Amino acid sequence: MPKPDAERHASAAAKPLISEKAERFTESVIRDMTRQAHLHGAINLAQGFPDFPAPAEIKRAAQQAIAADINQYAITWGARSLRQAIAAKMKKWQGLEIDPEAEITVCCGSTEAMIASLLAVTNAGDEIIVFEPFYENYGPDAILSDARPHFVTLHPPADPAGEWRFDERELRAAFGPRTKAIILNTPNNPTGKVFTRTELEFIRELCLEFDALAITDEIYEHILYDGAKHLSIATLDGMRERTITINGMSKTYSVTGWRVGWAVASPVLTNAIRKVHDFLTVGAPAPLQEAGAAALSLPAEYYAQLAERYRVRRDHLIPALAAAGFKCFRPQGAYYVMTDISAFGFDDDVSFAKHLLQEIGIACVPGSSFYRHPRDGARQVRFAFCKKPETLDEATRRLAKLKLTS
Numbered sequence: 001m002p003k004p005d006a007e008r009h010a011s012a013a014a015k016p017l018i019s020e021k022a023e024r025f026t027e028s029v030i031r032d033m034t035r036q037a038h039l040h041g042a043i044n045l046a047q048g049f050p051d052f053p054a055p056a057e058i059k060r061a062a063q064q065a066i067a068a069d070i071n072q073y074a075i076t077w078g079a080r081s082l083r084q085a086i087a088a089k090m091k092k093w094q095g096l097e098i099d100p101e102a103e104i105t106v107c108c109g110s111t112e113a114m115i116a117s118l119l120a121v122t123n124a125g126d127e128i129i130v131f132e133p134f135y136e137n138y139g140p141d142a143i144l145s146d147a148r149p150h151f152v153t154l155h156p157p158a159d160p161a162g163e164w165r166f167d168e169r170e171l172r173a174a175f176g177p178r179t180k181a182i183i184l185n186t187p188n189n190p191t192g193k194v195f196t197r198t199e200l201e202f203i204r205e206l207c208l209e210f211d212a213l214a215i216t217d218e219i220y221e222h223i224l225y226d227g228a229k230h231l232s233i234a235t236l237d238g239m240r241e242r243t244i245t246i247n248g249m250s251k252t253y254s255v256t257g258w259r260v261g262w263a264v265a266s267p268v269l270t271n272a273i274r275k276v277h278d279f280l281t282v283g284a285p286a287p288l289q290e291a292g293a294a295a296l297s298l299p300a301e302y303y304a305q306l307a308e309r310y311r312v313r314r315d316h317l318i319p320a321l322a323a324a325g326f327k328c329f330r331p332q333g334a335y336y337v338m339t340d341i342s343a344f345g346f347d348d349d350v351s352f353a354k355h356l357l358q359e360i361g362i363a364c365v366p367g368s369s370f371y372r373h374p375r376d377g378a379r380q381v382r383f384a385f386c387k388k389p390e391t392l393d394e395a396t397r398r399l400a401k402l403k404l405t406s
C-alpha cells in the first residue's frame with residue numbers, strides 16, 4: 001500500500017537538504033568583503049581586482065570578435081588561436097615547448113582551471129600539500145575534490161623586509177605515500193613571496209621522491225618587484241610531466257571579470273582535465289578567448305610597464321599603512337600586502353576589519369581567511385594595491401584617522 005502523504009513528507013524532511021561538502025565551507029570572505037565595501041561605500045582594498053581600465057587593444061580585440069560573430073561555443077578546451085598564443089608565450093618566457101593541440105585546457109578563469117585539475121587527478125583520501133597562509137579557494141577546492149589538504153607553514157620574516165619561508169624539515173615531513181600533489185602559488189597570494197630556484201629545486205626533489213604532482217598557480221607571474229625572477233617549476237628536470245601549470249588573463253591584462261584562464265599539462269593529464277572542464281562549464285567565453293590571443297601577443301614592454309606601475313602602487317600604499325601603524329610585509333611579487341595589526345589592540349582580525357570598513361571606510365581581507373585555524377591569522381589583514389593612484393590617495397587620507405592603542 002502507498003504511504004500516506006504526511007508520512008512520505010516526514011521521511012523526505014529527515015534528509016539533509018544540503019550536501020556534507022557544501023556544509024564544510026563558507027562563502028568566500030574575499031568576495032564578501034567586496035559586497036560589504038559596496039554596502040558601506042568603502043574603498044575596496046580587499047578583493048584583488050584593478051579599478052583602472054584594461055589595455056585598449058585588448059578591449060578592441062574583444063569588440064571585434066563579437067562584431068565578427070564569434071558568439072558561439074569555442075572548442076571546449078579552448079579556441080585554437082588562444083592555445084597557440086599560450087604555447088608561443090610559454091616558449092618565449094619559460095623556454096617550454098608546449099603542444100597547443102594536446103597540452104592546454106582553456107577554462108573559466110584560473111579558478112576553474114584549479115578545481116578542474118584537482119578533480120581530474122585526485123581520489124578520495126589523497127593528500128594535497130598547501131602552503132599556509134593560502135589563497136582561500138584552495139580549501140574548498142580540496143573539499144570538493146575529496147582530497148585532504150596538508151598545510152605547511154610559510155613563516156613570516158622577523159624583519160618585514162625579509163622573506164616568508166618554509167622549513168625544509170616541515171615540508172619533507174608533510175610528504176608521504178598518500179601525497180598526490182603539492183599546490184604552489186608563485187608569486188604568492190597573500191604573502192607576495194616569489195619562490196626561489198633553490199626552494200623549487202627542493203620541492204622538485206620531494207615530488208620525484210614521493211611520486212607527487214605539482215599544481216602551480218602562476219597567475220601573478222609578471223607582477224614582480226626589486227629584481228625578483230619568476231621560475232616555473234615545470235622547467236626543472238623531471239617536472240615537465242608531473243606539473244600542471246595554471247595561469248590566466250585576469251591579473252596580467254587587468255580583466256578579472258572576463259574569466260579566461262588555462263591549465264597546461266602533459267597530454268595524459270590534459271585529457272583528464274579537459275573531460276572535467278567540458279562537463280563543468282563546456283567552455284570559456286568565445287570572443288574573449290580571441291581577445292586573449294591578441295593580449296598574449298603584446299610586446300615585452302607591456303609586461304615591464306605592468307610590473308613598474310604596480311611597484312609604484314606598492315610604494316604608495318606601504319608607507320601610508322606603515323604611518324598608520326601597520327607592520328607591512330614587503331611583497332616581492334603579486335599585488336597584495338600582508339600586514340600585522342598588533343599595534344591597534346583589537347581582539348582579532350575580523351573585528352579590526354569591521355572597524356576599518358565601518359569607521360574608516362576601507363575594506364581589507366581579515367587574515368584568518370588565509371589560515372585553517374582562524375587564530376593563526378588573527379593579527380593579520382591583507383590589502384590589495386591594484387588600484388588607481390587617486391584611490392590609494394583617498395585610502396591614505398582615510399588611514400590617517402586610524403588610532404593606535406597607546
Ligand code: GLN
Nearest residue numbers: 030031046047048111189
Ligand atoms: N585572487 C583575488 C584575491 O585574492 C580574488 C580572486 C577571486 O575573487 N576570484 O583577492
